[in-house]
Amino acid sequence: MLLSSKKLELELKAKLFRGLADTSRLSILETLRTQPLNVSEIVHATGLRQSNISNHLGCLRDCGLVTSEQRGRHIYYRLTDDRIDDLLHMTEEILSDVANGVYQCTRYESPTEPYQ
Amino acid sequence: MLLSSKKLELELKAKLFRGLADTSRLSILETLRTQPLNVSEIVHATGLRQSNISNHLGCLRDCGLVTSEQRGRHIYYRLTDDRIDDLLHMTEEILSDVANGVYQCTRYESPTEPYQ
DNA sequence: AAAACACATCATTAAGTAGTGATATGACAA
DNA sequence: TTGTCATATCACTACTTAATGATGTGTTTT
Numbered sequence A, B: 001m002l003l004s005s006k007k008l009e010l011e012l013k014a015k016l017f018r019g020l021a022d023t024s025r026l027s028i029l030e031t032l033r034t035q036p037l038n039v040s041e042i043v044h045a046t047g048l049r050q051s052n053i054s055n056h057l058g059c060l061r062d063c064g065l066v067t068s069e070q071r072g073r074h075i076y077y078r079l080t081d082d083r084i085d086d087l088l089h090m091t092e093e094i095l096s097d098v099a100n101g102v103y104q105c106t107r108y109e110s111p112t113e114p115y116q
Numbered sequence C: 001a002a003a004a005c006a007c008a009t010c011a012t013t014a015a016g017t018a019g020t021g022a023t024a025t026g027a028c029a030a
Numbered sequence D: 001t002t003g004t005c006a007t008a009t010c011a012c013t014a015c016t017t018a019a020t021g022a023t024g025t026g027t028t029t030t
Helices: A002-020 A023-034 A039-046 A050-062 A082-104 B002-020 B023-032 B039-046 B050-062 B082-104
Strands: A066-071 A074-079 B066-071 B074-079
Touching: A002 A023, A002 B002, A002 B023, A002 B082, A023 A039, A023 A050, A023 A074, A023 A082, A023 B002, A039 A050, A039 A074, A050 A066, A050 A074, A074 A082, A082 B002, A082 B082, B002 B023, B023 B039, B023 B050, B023 B066, B023 B074, B023 B082, B039 B050, B039 B074, B050 B066, B050 B074, B074 B082
Parallel strands: none
Antiparallel strands: A066 A074, B066 B074
């Protein structure tokens, strides 16, 4: 049915954006924009806890945004698709114009950071 | 400071994506991709409740994704920037390849719909 | 001015989700 | 095969947020 395929597409799109809608996941993706990294390296690069990273990577992997590959006892993660980098780049350009509005939008704050 | 501006940029990016990470807001944006609409028209096009739409529009407006303009007793909304349409288009292309993964990702389901 | 219309705001409720520590699993080294 | 390293999983807590109905605000019509 057309209606339900529209709806499905909408949910897929929302789900993809939810994958990008969190600072921890975004910072993971940012570290992977330049090269593949294993989990320890991501932990070191982002400063986030290992279990936290692992949970987010699970999400990103399930959603197809990253893929993993075992090498020795490390598991390396990389962006699945170059267009994810393009997408991030395009949002940076949009933000450079719209940033004021986004900055002022207080409806959906980033969750306050717990102490580490 | 470089570190904190990086962090700020990350939060802005996440906030922008959060604006897109909800099926209701996405369906509002979809209806605005072709032409500006007033709130009643958006309500009719999406089937969502007026107060709900209004809340989401407030968010989208605060975040700079849409702008509003009063005409008579209607208020018309439009996408602020053409690149928002581009962004949505690009995600559709990515999804056409990555859709299986996103579809299978059950970690962050769309909220279950209440009856209308 | 009063009624009707269009939209925004607000408090509340129900649900989703990020972060954490503890623990489990799996791979390699000794 | 035992220990160690690397990563994943889990239960739990605290927080965030979407949807709703009721109500408020502003604008036009009569």
